[in-house]
Amino acid sequence: MIKAAVIGCGSIARHRHLLEYQANPEVEITAVCDINQERAEDLGSIFDAMAYTDYEEMLEREEIDVVSVCTPNYLHAPMTIKALESGRHVLCEKPMATSAEEADEMIEAAKNARKWLMIAHNQRFVPSHEKARQLISDGEIGKVYSFRTAFGHGGPEGWSADGADSWFFKKDEAFIGAMGDLGVHKTDLLRFILGEEIVSVGAFIETSAKDHSTVDDNAVCVLRTAGGTIGTLAASWSYVGGEDNSTIIYGEKAMLHLEEDPVNNLVIQYHNGDRVKFELGGIQTNESGGQKSTGVIDAFIESVQADTEPPVPGEEGKKSLEVILAALEADETKRIIDL
Incomplete structure (x- = not known):
């Protein structure tokens, strides 16, 4: 035991x-x-x-x-x-x-x-994400050209034990806001699904939705992988209409739609118009109270x-963290940061 x-x-x-x-x-x-x-x-x-x-x-x-x-x-x-x-x-x-x-x-x-x-x-353990990684690895969608991923909700005050007074909003305790809470999940997910490292980062990071916050609450990043795949990542605490935890992978032969639909967790849209849908159990959300096992x-x-x-050893955690740190630097210096 x-x-x-x-x-x-x-x-x-x-x-x-x-x-x-x-x-x-x-x-x-x-x-x-x-x-x-x-x-x-x-x-x-x-x-x-x-x-x-x-x-x-x-x-x-x-x-x-x-x-x-x-x-x-x-x-x-x-x-x-x-x-x-x-x-x-x-x-x-x-x-x-x-x-x-x-x-x-x-x-x-x-x-x-x-x-x-x-x-x-x-996010590595979500069934649709595991399936997408396998499809890409097997060449099912051909060369990957681009991606779009987002993770946003109304903010930690609806989830944290301390509500609006949570440490999530305090720079000396959190260090980073939505990008550290949500964005780092997506940098790790992209590295996992695509099977390659992110090497260049551009970013716009703002504190615009939370008056009581001293950390970021909205961010959009442009990322490029070692193989030349480019795409965007959005992290936000201002999605008041509900949680978005979706990803789209744009490939040579098909597009993968991940966690856009609560029932069909993975949809493959082929270039000839065919669509294949998978019901894989969905992703855990804050809105569900966290009852679904991760x-x-x-x-x-x-x-x-x-x-x-x-x-997910420490070395992997560090690589995903470094993308977030590069985003902070990119926003501060207003330039593209190479990892």
């Missing part, structure tokens, strides 16, 4: 990590930790786990095999490194860090401790049990 602990008892822990650990028959939830004692004790009671307000004390006192780090972005690196150094495998929420240097330190800590580090990029926890536990590299 794998003994698990979660640091940070906000919405991502409550609705995803803890529920998915609980649903895995190979896992026992041992402890939870949050600086908000009431929040920690509440989740500790719900999941029959010890509650702590000091994560270092928890790491020292409890028998734990794996740790989920579900805290504000600026704490990801120090808490992950501490947990790794204490001899635990770590699943860290995205974005994995606030700089490439922090990401390197996390990766190095995992290597030194001989423990696994996984980053919670859950597959992240199960993949993490499987890697720990088998002692094999997880599907």
Whole structure:
């Protein structure tokens, strides 16, 4: 039995990590930790786990095999490194860090401790995305020319445990807004689906929708891959009409429509007009309350049990983070940034 602990008892822990650990028959939830004692004790009671307000004390006192780090972005690196150094495998929420240097330190800590580090990029585990990756790899749509991907909703105030006062809106805690919350998911997804790296980034990043925010809430990026494929990525906290988590891949032989339709999660539109539709179960959304499993926890536990590299190791998390960091630089300097 794998003994698990979660640091940070906000919405991502409550609705995803803890529920998915609980649903895995190979896992026992041992402890939870949050600086908000009431929040920690509440989740500790719900999941029959010890509650702590000091994560270092928890790491020292409890028998734990794996740790989920579900805290504000600026704490990801120090808490992950501490947990790794204490001899635990770590699943860290995205974005994995606030700089490439922090990401390197996390990766190095995992290597030194001989423990696994996984980053919670859950879009890789969506059935339509896995199917699209396979179709592209098999040459089903021919050469990929372009893409368009978006991830937007009304903002973290509808999801975060602290509402409009959430750390998501505070630059000193979040470091980055919609681009770190949503955009980094899509940079990771594009790298996964296309099977190649993003090498050039242009961006327009704004704070225009949230008066109480000191981080970005709207961004549009232009990306180019190593193979010359170009496309756009949009990340937004201003989509008041509902969540958009869709992607279109434009190929030589066909177009792939991903998560545009709640029923037909993948639609292949061939150049001759034929259409093939797949009902694959859909993507998890904030609007659904996070009840649909992401597959992240199960993949993490499987890697720990088998002692094999997880599907999204720290190195992969860093590459997806670097695209976001390049977007920030592109917006600030008003030029294209080459990775």
